[in-house]
Amino acid sequence: MQNPEDDYQAMVLVEPKRPLELTRLPSTQPGAHEVLIRVRACGVCRTDLHIVDGELTQPKLPLVPGHEIIGEIAALGEGAERFTLGERVGVSWLASTDGVCKYCRAGQENLCEAALFTGYTVDGGYANHTVADERYCFPVPDAYTDVEAAPLMCAGLIGYRSLVKAGDAERLGIYGFGAAAHIIAQVAVSQGREVYAFTRPGDTDGQQFARELGAVWAGDSTTPPPVELDAAIIFAPVGALVPTALRAVLKGGTVVCGGIHMSDIPSFPYELLWGERILCSVANVTRRDAEEFLALAPRVPVRTQVEPFPLSEANEALARLRGGRIRGAAVLVT
Numbered sequence: 001m002q003n004p005e006d007d008y009q010a011m012v013l014v015e016p017k018r019p020l021e022l023t024r025l026p027s028t029q030p031g032a033h034e035v036l037i038r039v040r041a042c043g044v045c046r047t048d049l050h051i052v053d054g055e056l057t058q059p060k061l062p063l064v065p066g067h068e069i070i071g072e073i074a075a076l077g078e079g080a081e082r083f084t085l086g087e088r089v090g091v092s093w094l095a096s097t098d099g100v101c102k103y104c105r106a107g108q109e110n111l112c113e114a115a116l117f118t119g120y121t122v123d124g125g126y127a128n129h130t131v132a133d134e135r136y137c138f139p140v141p142d143a144y145t146d147v148e149a150a151p152l153m154c155a156g157l158i159g160y161r162s163l164v165k166a167g168d169a170e171r172l173g174i175y176g177f178g179a180a181a182h183i184i185a186q187v188a189v190s191q192g193r194e195v196y197a198f199t200r201p202g203d204t205d206g207q208q209f210a211r212e213l214g215a216v217w218a219g220d221s222t223t224p225p226p227v228e229l230d231a232a233i234i235f236a237p238v239g240a241l242v243p244t245a246l247r248a249v250l251k252g253g254t255v256v257c258g259g260i261h262m263s264d265i266p267s268f269p270y271e272l273l274w275g276e277r278i279l280c281s282v283a284n285v286t287r288r289d290a291e292e293f294l295a296l297a298p299r300v301p302v303r304t305q306v307e308p309f310p311l312s313e314a315n316e317a318l319a320r321l322r323g324g325r326i327r328g329a330a331v332l333v334t
């Protein structure tokens with residue numbers, strides 16, 4: 001085994017609203033049921049931006065962000081036996097749960113009262129190495145390279161959970177065509193659904209991208225769709241899109257808010273919700289979501305479009321994401 005101290009470097013958030021700092025960290029040994037992972041790639045998620053920008057207010061500090069980790073097992077902690085040295089694994093947002101609270105017992109571990117989150121309340125993957133609880137690591141489908149697989153670990157999982165919440169909607173609206181949307185649009189199209197993609201006004205490149213991935217229509221979020229939608233998923237962190245999406249779905253339709261953070265939702269007439277429309281959010285993911293989606297993705301097959309950046313350019317990747325200047329998903333390569 002290579003000595004982890006050789007290259008234990010990370011991009012660290014010292015304080016919100018400040019650029020990440022390239023930092024040399026002391027090597028870490030995996031604890032009981034933990035594995036040390038040599039990180040190969042780590043996706044840059046919009047949630048990372050919300051953490052760095054101080055919109056999610058409870059990060060561990062200093063923090064190594066990143067929760068779309070693909071790497072290989074470099075060391076096993078005591079009792080860790082799910083994986084072997086050198087095996088490729090993925091790590092997602094859910095880092096651990098208590099397993100005993102009422103949510104865990106009801107199969108809703110995504111809502112666990114004592115959950116820890118990768119790259120938020122525990123250190124994540126903007127690093128050469130990271131430590132994870134082996135029970136929250138997943139084998140990665142062979143069909144993907146490390147860089148291609150990284151966005152599956154959150155954008156894919158959250159997208160999948162959002163799609164399931166949208167029910168069997170035939171005409172599906174997607175607001176915000178970033179990493180999650182570009183993955184889940186492919187799944188929706190493969191299931192025979194019609195995808196209607198909404199982007200920031202004037203983002204013709206994003207609209208073209210959506211059409212390339214099978215959307216039957218793509219346009220500005222300020223434009224109503226040409227037909228009534230059965231359901232809509234909002235990935236953009238823009239509260240004003242909630243009444244917009246409710247207006248676009250027909251009676252009995254569902255609007256799913258897929259993000260962890262959103263600007264305030266403006267008040268709207270009850271009439272938009274009436275007609276048994278359903279408005280719900282998606283919070284975190286379960287391990288079952290991951291197992292289901294990672295089995296499904298290669299069968300679709302989902303193809304991820306990625307823009308790779310060296311680890312040291314994490315700030316640039318975040319800035320590009322903030323400006324809506326990433327096609328598909330940004331991924332840090334270590």
Ligand SMILES: [Zn+2]
Pocket residue numbers: 097098099100101102103104105109111112113114115
């Ligand atoms: Zn729990």
Ligand SMILES: [Zn+2]
Pocket residue numbers: 045046047048067093154155
């Ligand atoms: Zn994420």
